[in-house]
Amino acid sequence: MDALVIVGAGGHGRELLEVVEAVNEVEPTYDILGVLDDGEPDLDLLATYGVRHLGPVSLLAELDARYVLGIGSPYARRAIDRAATGWGRVPATLVHPAAMVGRRVTLGPGSVVCGFASITSNVLTGRHAHVNIAATVGHDCRLGDYTTLAPGARISGAAVIGDGATIGSGAVVRQGLTVGAGAVVGAGAVVIRELPAEVMAVGVPAHHRPPVPQLGWY
Ligand SMILES: CC(C)(COP(=O)(O)OP(=O)(O)OC[C@H]1O[C@@H](n2cnc3c(N)ncnc32)[C@H](O)[C@@H]1OP(=O)(O)O)[C@@H](O)C(=O)NCCC(=O)NCCS
Structure with a gap:
C-alpha cells in the first residue's frame, strides 16, 4: 500500500478522503497517514473518517508519502504542487x-x-x-x-x-x-x-x- 496524505481538510479534502475509501474498498491501495492543513480543521468531523490532522502543509517536505490536493483553488493547488515537487514528493x-x-x-x-x-x-x-x-x-x-x-x-x-x-x-x-x-x-x-x-x-x-x-x- 502506498502511504498517502490529503492536503486540505475542508469539504473538498473530505470528499477526496471518501474517494480514497472507495478505492480501498475495491482493492487496498492507500494507507492514509492523515491530512495536512494550515488552518484549524474540524477535528471531530475528521475523526469520523478515522484520520488525523498531521500539521501544516510544509510537513509534506518530511513525509515519505504521496499526496493529493483537496483544495478548490487552482492557484493554491499550483503553489503547493510546486513546493511539493521541490521537496521530491510525487502525487497520487x-x-x-x-x-x-x-x-x-x-x-x-x-x-x-x-x-x-x-x-x-x-x-x-x-x-x-x-x-x-x-x-x-x-x-x-x-x-x-x-x-x-x-x-x-x-x-x-x-x-x-x-x-x-x-x-x-x-x-x-x-x-x-x-x-x-x-x-x-x-x-x-x-x-x-x-x-x-x-x-x-x-x-x-x-x-x-x-x-x-x-x-x-x-
Ligand atoms: C461566477 C462566480 C465565480 C462569481 O462569483 P463572484 O465573483 O462572487 O460574483 P458575485 O456573486 O458577486 O456576482 C457578480 C455578478 O455576477 C452574477 N452572477 C454570479 N454568478 C452567476 C452565475 N453563475 N450565473 C449568472 N450570473 C451570475 C451576479 O448576479 C452578479 O451580477 P450583478 O453584478 O449584475 O449583480 C460564482 O457565482 C459561480 O458561479 N461560481 C461557481 C460555483 C460553483 O460551481 N461551485 C462549485 C463548488 S463545488
Whole structure:
C-alpha cells in the first residue's frame, strides 16, 4: 500500500478522503497517514473518517508519502504542487470506482476523478486536474494543469480547458472551444464562444465580465 496524505481538510479534502475509501474498498491501495492543513480543521468531523490532522502543509517536505490536493483553488493547488515537487514528493492520481474513465484517457499526476464523473475517449489532463462528481468530458478534450470541473459540468468533445480554469457546477462548454487559462465559468453557464484567459463568464449564453480579481495565472 502506498502511504498517502490529503492536503486540505475542508469539504473538498473530505470528499477526496471518501474517494480514497472507495478505492480501498475495491482493492487496498492507500494507507492514509492523515491530512495536512494550515488552518484549524474540524477535528471531530475528521475523526469520523478515522484520520488525523498531521500539521501544516510544509510537513509534506518530511513525509515519505504521496499526496493529493483537496483544495478548490487552482492557484493554491499550483503553489503547493510546486513546493511539493521541490521537496521530491510525487502525487497520487485518484479515480473513484464509480467513475467512468475510457481506456484511451490519460490522467496527469495528481488528477482526481470523482464518483459518477465520466471521461470518454482520447482525453488528456494535466497535473492535478479535478473532475468532480457527475462532471462529463467528451472525446478528444484537453484539460490543462490545475483545472477544476465543478459537479455536473459538461465539457463537449474536443474542447480545451486552459491551465487553472474553473468550470462551475452544471455549466456547459460547447464542442471544440477553448476556455482560456485561469478563466472562471459560472454555475449553469453555457459557453458558446471562445473565452480569453482570466475572464469570468456567466449566463446563457455565457458572456464575460472583467477579469477575475485575484488573477495573475502567468
Ligand atoms: C461566477 C462566480 C465565480 C462569481 O462569483 P463572484 O465573483 O462572487 O460574483 P458575485 O456573486 O458577486 O456576482 C457578480 C455578478 O455576477 C452574477 N452572477 C454570479 N454568478 C452567476 C452565475 N453563475 N450565473 C449568472 N450570473 C451570475 C451576479 O448576479 C452578479 O451580477 P450583478 O453584478 O449584475 O449583480 C460564482 O457565482 C459561480 O458561479 N461560481 C461557481 C460555483 C460553483 O460551481 N461551485 C462549485 C463548488 S463545488
